[in-house]
Amino acid sequence: MEESRSISTGQTFTDRICFWGKTEPDTPAFIFWSKNGRHVLSRGEVLDLSSRFAFRLTELGVQPGDVVCIALPNCPERIIVDFGVHLAGAVTMNGQTLRSDGQDIIESMCKAKCRVLIADPDQDNGACSICKQRFELVSDNKHSSVIKSEDVPSLMHMVYCRARKSEFLTSLPSDTYISRSRKPTDIASIFTTSGSSGYSKLVQHTHKALLVICHRLREITGIRSKEDISFTTAPLGWIGGFPAYFLYSGAPTVIIDDTIGGEADMLKFIWNIICDENVSIGGFASFQLLGIFSRRELWESSGKKLKKVLTGGQPLKRECLDAVGNLSDSILNFYASTEVGVICVVELNESNKHEFKNNMTLNPVSGMEMRVVDSELKDVAGETRGEIVVRSETLTVGYIGDTGSNASFLPDGWFRTDDVGYVDARGGFCVEGRSSDAIMHGAYILYPTWLEEKLASCPGVQQLVIVPVPDKLVHQEICACVKRSEGSLSREEDILHFAKAAITGNIPSAMNVVPKYVVFFEEFPLTRSLKLNRKELAKLARERLQL
Template sequence: MFGGSAMTAQAIIHDSIDAAVRRRAREHADDIAVVDPYRHLTWSDLDAAADRLAATLAAQGVGRGDRVAWLGPNVAAYPITVLAAWRRGASIVGLNLRLPAADLAAMTQAVRPAHLVYEAHYSELAAALDVPGRTVVAPDDEIWPPIVSAGDARVDRAAIDTDADDEALIYFTSGSTGHPKAVPLTRGAIEATLPYAAVHRFDENSRALVIPPNFHAAGATWANYGMYIGMRLVYIADTSPAGIADAIVEHGITHILMVPTLIHSLLGELREHPRALPSLQHVGYGASSITQQLLGDAIGLLGCEFAQVYGLSETGGGVAFLEVEDHLGDHPERLSSAGRPGAGIDVEVRGPDGSVLAAGESGELWFRSPCVTRGYLDNPDATARVLVDGWFNTRDIGFLDDDGYLYVQGRSDDMICTGGENVHPQVVEEVLAAMPGVEECAVFGTPDPHWGQRVCAAVIATKPISEADVIAWCTERLGRFQVPKSVVFLDELPRTATGKVKRSALSV
């Protein structure tokens, strides 16, 4: 078992995110806290708006143990809603606005929120959801046209009794391997994630561009980091590569978090339309594997710090971190790892019989930490499959080296079993991604009457290449059983809302 990285730990958490915002509003009232396409909010604005919405929620009976759902894009209204819900002792549920109305209605029914806060652009989608209370905000209105007006409201700022075991937030799994499941996290779990902000070297002067959606663990976690540390959160409407590059310049962005596909696209934009990004200090990345070629290109072109985060919705966000120093050290082989577990996080690699495997041996990755969920909402069968004695089974396959660095080889659900051999898609993808003319790729299995499964590849090409070219390239670099037998060429890969490739949607 390995536990605890060399990550520099922040001070022990003495108060909540909400208390940190209160303090910031007192001590730095006029500093900018949140920027979105419609407004700039100071810390005083943020605090007051959260109080007004909390008063609205109170007037509609929302209290401790209730849930407040948020439906909207990445805008300032999201952190306001989070704070307001927590001030009422309620938890926050981010809804995936990219889903069809029927799917969203089913997810909403599963979590049974007492109140829905939504942006006016999504009124039609909101109308399909069965939620007792509702608050709508129009982007061009004064923030939170209040049911209880700002001028005469007696906002009760007394803290509602809560404890670390109270539910604070619900994520939904990405659905990359099936239907999304609701993942509740406690207040204690959320606060236990805060020291890991140190990986990104934020401070009060940082300006973080939050690209991942707020209903995803990455986007929500960075919002929490911003409110706790006191840095500026920046949300933009145009998240195209050009829009991101422009925003970095316009807002003096110091920190950004991106998935590898977006890093690839941003590099393409900067090569085609060169511009300097002098303010950019740090790029965080994660959610899917990154090729060594792409990582090297990004470090070379952007010229700033890089840090990788590995985690899941069920682990409350990051549990392993490839830190800035790891990208600069004398061990380039570690760049293909996910880093080491954070302080207070234990990891074990287990075999099919549940035994703990030695360093260098591949198996399923199990984590234990205060950040881990206590189970899927109203789904004891699914919970029993992944949670055992406080340990969470990620169903990811990987191994630890002698120094405690974690190497993730793929998901057990994605493993391709062909002719008695196991093929990790990520191993094949790493080889394919280095082939000239391959922009993106994904490897997956399809049923085969003789071999059980056959290895197949989906490729996005930047120049004419054939199936025979791909097979020949892989044959020179992989074992025979790992070489794709079929190749399909696509214009884009199917993805979940959080950017993960949806292999179940691939076919040849």
């Protein structure tokens, strides 16, 4: 334990990349799948190619501590670019483009004082094509351009990474290696939050903090480098898709190459990959887990069972537990944030899944402190709801260029999560959602998850989400956004009739939290990290209702 702990506190990404690159270098590190087949990066190749790319960056004048924005999807090139930036001593920043005009990535690069943007010029409507409209081209060559930008004065170069044509990796200069040392307390990466509540925040993490997060994940999952293979659908640029298992334990990770994509039947494609690679630990969003489980013809005939399924980012629903014993021996439900990493986890298996209740996250991970406080930041008693605050050595060193968020950081190292929750009778934490999602309904404040739980068992409903819509009288009215179950013909009046029966007898009648509106959707909008995008869903509901 002490030895592994010293790795997380005394080393940097450069140390870990170099260590695994020289330890059994032919062992697979990352396995990418697309409809075109399989691409394996061994440990030795990761070090070799990343070192070559680091050299290319130094030729452009990149210095230790410079920020490099990476606007690439999941692909082999993304791994090499990410690790190459670290070997050059620079700082990686996730390049997120959610707006068609590119204003979000422009503002992020400006705040972080980015020196280099790495993007794929062949990606349709990607960061490269969007940003080129805002930059002045000074000089150009096959691999990069010198640029000027009034919007991002610090930006000097755009580096091209043509992932689809598979020419980037072969173009890297041979026999040119570089590996610059950094300190564990130096900034390693800048992550972007999901952006579901507006522009993304830029979250800074040190090498030490990220390696401690890696250490905790390894402890929680029990992953072993020679025996376990993990699978993830999360973007590499998000903290949830961070290559923790490889950096810490050397365990190989299976990823879908998003530059090419999979088959039309994506769930079948994913399950076939899991079987072919003999994956033992699978990371899924809850809707992906439910989707695979609903396809009984896939997993029953395969005879494949995962050791563990990891999920988070969305509330775990009771129906997901049916996968225990069928798809997996257990499910680990994580409560985490970009600012602090994994906060809380509960492992559910055949022996304890009957104890599950919605929003359960249970116990803080090792080294994490949690409290529930009221509006005056005083601890609340019993099962009283309040805001969750946390403290950990993995807490971000701060946001970049967002002074308005300084109130999130309290004295003595505590951080306000903006999440509403409570401690149950057994001492376990339950998280109900963002306090900023609260609906100001007349004299009452309604937290959507409470009402969603009440309505979850409505016949003919696959998923129901409560969002606010504007109202002149009560400020915000309640709208139920509904995805019907397959074959369901549920109507608006069916939903409202069920809601009246489920709610009226349990709360004061004056509160009147029966939804005023019902809007049906085929699919709900998601963020890039596969979380429900409540803000976008509320916008779509307003447009449908013409409010």
